[in-house]
Amino acid sequence: MHLLILGASSDIGIAIAHKFARAEGAHICLASRNLGLLEKKARDIETRYQVKAKAIGFDATDYAGHPDFYRNLDPKPDAVVFTAGYQGNQGLAQKDFGEMRKIIETNFLGAASILEIIAADFEAKGRGLIIGISSVAGERGRQSNYLYGASKSAMTTFLGGLRNRLHPGHVRVMTVLPGFVRTRMTAGMKLPQLLVIEPEQVAEDVYRAYQAGKDIVYTGWFWRWLMGIIRNIPEAIFKRLKL
Numbered sequence: 001m002h003l004l005i006l007g008a009s010s011d012i013g014i015a016i017a018h019k020f021a022r023a024e025g026a027h028i029c030l031a032s033r034n035l036g037l038l039e040k041k042a043r044d045i046e047t048r049y050q051v052k053a054k055a056i057g058f059d060a061t062d063y064a065g066h067p068d069f070y071r072n073l074d075p076k077p078d079a080v081v082f083t084a085g086y087q088g089n090q091g092l093a094q095k096d097f098g099e100m101r102k103i104i105e106t107n108f109l110g111a112a113s114i115l116e117i118i119a120a121d122f123e124a125k126g127r128g129l130i131i132g133i134s135s136v137a138g139e140r141g142r143q144s145n146y147l148y149g150a151s152k153s154a155m156t157t158f159l160g161g162l163r164n165r166l167h168p169g170h171v172r173v174m175t176v177l178p179g180f181v182r183t184r185m186t187a188g189m190k191l192p193q194l195l196v197i198e199p200e201q202v203a204e205d206v207y208r209a210y211q212a213g214k215d216i217v218y219t220g221w222f223w224r225w226l227m228g229i230i231r232n233i234p235e236a237i238f239k240r241l242k243l
């Protein structure tokens with residue numbers, strides 16, 4: 001398997017790269033903006049697992065560059081993980097359109113732009129796997145992060161529609177819904193520690209779901225039940241909560 005990770009300097013992206021290299025013998029292509037870091041990570045993966053690993057430049061919001069980015073990939077991937085993301089600052093984004101735009105573009109538009117190009121190639125070949133890292137934040141709007149949440153809702157809906165479209169063509173689309181994960185994105189945030197998992201646990205859950213042929217995976221597993229409760233709180237009560 002040739003696995004392409006988009007937004008690969010992410011802690012979750014790197015953990016998924018290690019898991020697939022170790023368990024599947026996958027050759028890894030790490031794509032993101034921080035090439036210096038990615039080259040070191042690629043050497044580390046090659047040394048540990050005796051697979052091929054390389055680093056290439058990729059910017060999720062360079063839409064005009066996406067067709068050439070994919071055209072120039074050699075070899076083309078069998079599987080792709082989109083893990084780029086930007087949480088941003090909700091308070092700032094309410095006043096500053098630039099911040100709002102960065103949140104929506106990184107989490108949704110960037111994913112839709114590159115994944116449509118990859119989907120067309122996979123569809124033509126009649127095989128392929130697309131794994132999108134969305135978030136439980138997309139399941140209900142909360143005052144503390146509704147712009148990030150809205151961009152992840154869009155990502156989740158996009159992945160669902162893509163799965164529906166590509167299913168007859170034997171292309172798999174997996175939606176990953178993490179809760180709280182200990183990464184650079186959450187560093188410094190006050191989180192309920194019992195609900196926080198490590199990026200390696202996300203990678204385990206993604207790999208297990210891949211093997212089991214699942215479409216949607218909550219990680220950690222308890223988020224499926226927690227979100228079931230949160231989704232069902234009546235709006236008349238929910239709007240009064242300081243979440």
Ligand SMILES: NC(=O)c1ccc[n+]([C@@H]2O[C@H](COP(=O)([O-])OP(=O)(O)OC[C@H]3O[C@@H](n4cnc5c(N)ncnc54)[C@H](OP(=O)(O)O)[C@@H]3O)[C@@H](O)[C@H]2O)c1
Binds near residue numbers: 034058
């Ligand atoms: N951590 C959590 O609790 C949590 C929960 C739910 C979902 N998620 C999602 O999981 C994914 C991975 O996040 P993480 O937790 O691993 O955080 P992270 O380490 O901060 O990773 C986010 C990555 O996105 C990359 N990125 C941002 N803008 C980009 C762009 N324009 N082009 C390419 N790459 C870009 C960043 O690359 P640079 O290094 O170049 O900035 C960074 O490596 C994200 O989609 C996030 O929304 C995380």
